[in-house]
Amino acid sequence: MSRYFLSATLILVVGFWHYGRASRILGIFPTPSISHQVVYRGLTLALRERGHELVIVTTDPVNDPNLTNYKEIDVHSLYDIFIQDVDWIATREKDTWSNMFDGFMSKLELECEEILEHPELRKLYAPNSGEKFDLMLIEMLFFPSLMPLATRFDVPVIGMASLGLNLNMQYAVGNPIMPSHPSNWDTDEKIFGELTLWQRMKNFVRIWKYLYKYWTRYMPAQQALARKYFGNDIPDISDIEKNVSLVFVNQQAPITYLRPNVPKIIDIGGFHVTKKIKPLSKDLQKILDDSTQGFIYMSLGSNVKSVMLANGTREEFIAAFSKLPYTVVWKFEDEFLPNQPPNVLIMKWAPQQSILAHPNLKVFIYQGGLQSTEEAISHGVPVIGFPVLADQDIHVSKLASLGVGKKLEILTVKRDELIEAIQSVVYDTSHKKRMLDLRNMLRDKPYDSMENAIWWTEHVIRHKGAPHLQSTLVDEPWYQRQDMDIVFIISAGSLVALCFTLVVFHKLLICSIRAFNKLPSSKKDKLH
Ligand SMILES: *[C@@H]1O[C@H](CO)[C@@H](O)[C@H](O)[C@H]1NC(C)=O
Ligand SMILES: *[C@@H]1O[C@H](CO)[C@@H](O)[C@H](O)[C@H]1NC(C)=O
Secondary structure, eight states: OHHHHHHHHHHHHHHHHHHHHOOEEEEEEOOOOHHHHHHHHHHHHHHHHTTOEEEEEESSOOOOTTOTTEEEEEOTTHHHHHTTTOOHHHHHHHOOHHHHHHHHHHHHHHHHHHHHHOHHHHHHHSTTOOOOOSEEEEEOSSOGGGTHHHHHHTOOEEEEESSSOOHHHHHHHTOOOOTTSTTOSSOSSOOOSOOOHHHHHHHHHHHHHHHHHIIIIIHHHHHHHHHHHHOTTSOOHHHHHHTOOEEEEEOOGGGSOOOOOOTTEEEEOOTTOOSSOOOOOHHHHHHHHHOTTOEEEEEOTTTSOGGGSOHHHHHHHHHHHHTSSSEEEEEOOSSOOTTOOTTEEEESSOOHHHHHTOTTEEEEEEOOOHHHHHHHHHTTOOEEEOOOSTTHHHHHHHHHHTTSEEEOOTTTOOHHHHHHHHHHHHHOTHHHHHHHHHHHHHHOSSSOHHHHHHHHHHHHHHHTSOGGGOOGGGGSOHHHHTTHHHHHHHHHHHHHHHHHHHHHHHHHHHHHHHHHHHSOHHHHHHHO
């Protein structure tokens, strides 16, 4: 009896203790791209496991009825606004990133509006909804109009970025803007490493121009949108943004061009890499097992698609593959591949992590997406990267600089170049060895990224924010942060002083020449 009583009490106590710690978290993840969503999903599912209750706005819900305490608001329709009609490969040829942003602005506004209009979310944030939260998690990319949700629920905010922070967010959290530094992925000069003075100047001008456009066109439109849905008395969205408690940024030192960061930036990484590899289908398993010479896996990811390749480029890939002694598994999103060689297998969708885990894999040909990069490293597979957009250039450049892969250009690649790159990665086993070293380096750290992120999340919940991590830089205007005002005043002052000295000197010289000319010639002779 007493034993029963004891266990019942224990269960109650543990239950209450657990209940006491459990928090209700709102997550807002608007980017219609699975590679972004899997990172956020990694954390939100782990927080659920910890006993927290979550309400998630996402374009890719898990839709698992067994997930209790995990409500999803489905905004899959955002794919129709953003992704549907973009041929990223064609865009790479035509446009620079900052020009592309001009075109994105209206689409991003439509996205935010669609989210704020969503009936389920509207019900949630209606003033009399009675809904309570302890924290808001939000994707930090281009969605400041959604920030007043935090004001509405009076909760601290943790930002999340599934890739390196973009420039407007670097600025928002108080990070220095270093326009010509290789750590910026959203520069137009796709060169990382040593830049010439001219290239740095071009980056400088374009980056400040982009930020100017962001502040003078995008932010006011976002502010207007926020007012429309949350009322006119909401604070300035940039003020809510700069008060973000923490930002989880998907970046791991060994594979990043490092930059100085304010303390509220917490690195995460590898959230989506599965620990349990799912078995391959029987057919595919047999094909890969039988490829004793080795096989190549090619996928351009979920946003960029192999069907977007220009006919000529696709022909170059086919010609190169047909000359190789390896099987090629190609994620090609069509029923039919023209001139498909017998050693090439096409799949509309590929179980990427399971394929990367196969021991016969020699090289992974990909577009340089961060999530695929992390997967390749975690399986020790050397890569050949064909970056197409956004942060893909920076990841491929970094891997190439580490000697674990090669970087080629998707718009101009020729068959011989591709064959040479593949053969050199396959024959020169140092690529593979360095990739395994890199994997060990990434794993060698004092804590697990996920446990660390959970600890920080609960830290912010416990203390209702983290103003102790806030740098005073966020309150300073741009010129003061970069000390541009001081540089300007000193330069202008020096210039004025220099001009003044020159004028005085010039005047003195004229005066003395005149004085000299007025002297009687006898005295002039004496002076000589
Ligand atoms: C931001 O934080 C500061 C200091 O904690 C506070 O005074 C201010 O009201 C906050 N602003 C907003 C918009 O939440
Ligand atoms: C590419 O090839 C297909 C047929 O395979 C053809 O219909 C299409 O017009 C070609 N596109 C270009 C840009 O040449």
